[in-house]
Amino acid sequence: MGRTSTAKEKLITSAIELMGNRSYNAVGVQEICDHSGVKKGSFYHFFPSKRDLTLEAIDTMWGKFKEQMLDPIFNSDIKAFEKFNVLMNKSYEYQSAAKECTGCVTGCGMGNLALELSTQDEIIRQKIEQIFEEWAQYFEDVIVDAVNEGDLSVDTDPRSTAQAILAYMEGVSLMGKTFNDPTMLSRLGEGMIQLCISKKNISLEDNM
Amino acid sequence: MGRTSTAKEKLITSAIELMGNRSYNAVGVQEICDHSGVKKGSFYHFFPSKRDLTLEAIDTMWGKFKEQMLDPIFNSDIKAFEKFNVLMNKSYEYQSAAKECTGCVTGCGMGNLALELSTQDEIIRQKIEQIFEEWAQYFEDVIVDAVNEGDLSVDTDPRSTAQAILAYMEGVSLMGKTFNDPTMLSRLGEGMIQLCISKKNISLEDNM
DNA sequence: CTTATAGTTGACTAGTTGGTCAAATAATAT
DNA sequence: ATATTATTTGACCAACTAGTCAACTATAAG
Numbered sequence: 001m002g003r004t005s006t007a008k009e010k011l012i013t014s015a016i017e018l019m020g021n022r023s024y025n026a027v028g029v030q031e032i033c034d035h036s037g038v039k040k041g042s043f044y045h046f047f048p049s050k051r052d053l054t055l056e057a058i059d060t061m062w063g064k065f066k067e068q069m070l071d072p073i074f075n076s077d078i079k080a081f082e083k084f085n086v087l088m089n090k091s092y093e094y095q096s097a098a099k100e101c102t103g104c105v106t107g108c109g110m111g112n113l114a115l116e117l118s119t120q121d122e123i124i125r126q127k128i129e130q131i132f133e134e135w136a137q138y139f140e141d142v143i144v145d146a147v148n149e150g151d152l153s154v155d156t157d158p159r160s161t162a163q164a165i166l167a168y169m170e171g172v173s174l175m176g177k178t179f180n181d182p183t184m185l186s187r188l189g190e191g192m193i194q195l196c197i198s199k200k201n202i203s204l205e206d207n208m
Numbered sequence: 209m210g211r212t213s214t215a216k217e218k219l220i221t222s223a224i225e226l227m228g229n230r231s232y233n234a235v236g237v238q239e240i241c242d243h244s245g246v247k248k249g250s251f252y253h254f255f256p257s258k259r260d261l262t263l264e265a266i267d268t269m270w271g272k273f274k275e276q277m278l279d280p281i282f283n284s285d286i287k288a289f290e291k292f293n294v295l296m297n298k299s300y301e302y303q304s305a306a307k308e309c310t311g312c313v314t315g316c317g318m319g320n321l322a323l324e325l326s327t328q329d330e331i332i333r334q335k336i337e338q339i340f341e342e343w344a345q346y347f348e349d350v351i352v353d354a355v356n357e358g359d360l361s362v363d364t365d366p367r368s369t370a371q372a373i374l375a376y377m378e379g380v381s382l383m384g385k386t387f388n389d390p391t392m393l394s395r396l397g398e399g400m401i402q403l404c405i406s407k408k409n410i411s412l413e414d415n416m
Numbered sequence: 417c418t419t420a421t422a423g424t425t426g427a428c429t430a431g432t433t434g435g436t437c438a439a440a441t442a443a444t445a446t
Numbered sequence: 447a448t449a450t451t452a453t454t455t456g457a458c459c460a461a462c463t464a465g466t467c468a469a470c471t472a473t474a475a476g
Contacts (some may be wrong), residue, residue, distance in 0.1 A: 211473045
């Protein structure tokens with residue numbers, strides 16, 4: 001009953017775009033409203049607060065990221081290690097496009113919000129923690145497969161390795177943003193595979 | 209001539225502490241003044257803007273970090289790889305103390321500002337880029353030494369490897385902050401060594 | 417002891433922040 | 447056609463933002 005509206009979706013879309021290019025605290029409710037052509041009164045009809053809009057925006061971001069990036073790659077049957085390379089490559093393409101379009105490497109929207117808000121808003125921190133957990137699970141599954149297929153040592157700790165890879169991806173994104181240089185992503189991409197190799201697989205003895 | 213003052217130093221110290229625990233945009237000039245017991249009029253006597261204070265705060269942060277962390281470790285004569293482990297361990301201790309004290313893993317102050325401000329303030333981005341360059345140089349020197357001493361393959365790309373290690377450190381800090389869990393730093397610390405090993409040194413053939 | 421100068425103070429902008437609300441409006445289900 | 451309900455609107459608020467400034471004060475150097 002009553003009328004229908006696309007205002008809520010427009011607000012979320014604008015929030016993702018604006019906060020993605022700048023930051024949570026640098027983007028005000030008014031600017032989000034202006035950008036989406038929605039009046040502030042409507043904003044607070046749909047969201048009790050800026051934080052609530054942000055929580056929904058994070059959900060939407062994560063949903064799209066899974067749908068457009070993670071699922072296509074991790075449901076495909078390419079070789080385990082290759083999946084990481086493809087992901088890093090897609091990220092490179094994404095950041096290159098961002099720089100073309102806005103002049104700036106924007107980095108990972110999730111990591112950006114995580115660093116900005118983790119000490120400021122416990123609810124948002126927990127939400128992103130949960131998403132990182134889910135994200136690492138994609139990696140962990142692949143690592144377990146690789147161990148089972150004999151491509152990785154049985155000494156591999158899948159959970160820590162998955163977290164290490166996620167950490168590395170986030171770190172590379174941070175560097176790319178700081179240097180405003182998307183090629184950072186492709187150049188440092190190789191490191192991800194190295195993080196998979198259990199220490200015992202490395203022939204350190206040969207060199208040390 | 210005229211009177212002397214410690215206000216400038218106090219403002220910088222407060223800015224580092226407050227922005228370190230929260231963020232640039234979340235901390236106002238007024239709060240920095242209250243925290244340091246300096247009146248706002250004095251703030252603008254010493255700094256033309258909040259950004260200028262921040263630029264000096266970044267310099268001070270970096271100076272202390274070099275003096276207290278990097279120089280002691282990288283000027284010592286412990287083994288190359290061990291230096292990375294010591295650094296990661298010190299970071300773990302630092303984040304543990306931060307959590308004890310404030311309840312929050314605060315992450316890397318430099319990385320925090322980098323992600324928040326790189327797309328917002330080009331001057332600050334450039335300053336942090338330059339610091340990251342200097343920081344990676346510490347790593348690169350060690351890697352070159354390790355190559356010369358035969359501890360690392362001659363195939364190693366010292367610059368990219370150094371950047372990869374810095375990226376990983378920043379990524380691990382980001383994860384630690386997002387999970388509000390300092391043990392993340394110690395648990396994922398091992399990965400740094402793996403990033404040093406040139407692909408050709410890895411006996412992938414054994415497993416693949 | 418004076419004078420030049422560096423630092424301090426508090427009151428003051430003008431603009432923005434997140435958020436509120438009552439009244440108007442449009443559409444839907446009956 | 448009507449009653450119900452969802453949405454829209456714009457005016458409004460108090461608190462806060464970065465930044466200004468003229469008057470005041472302390473001191474270091476001559």
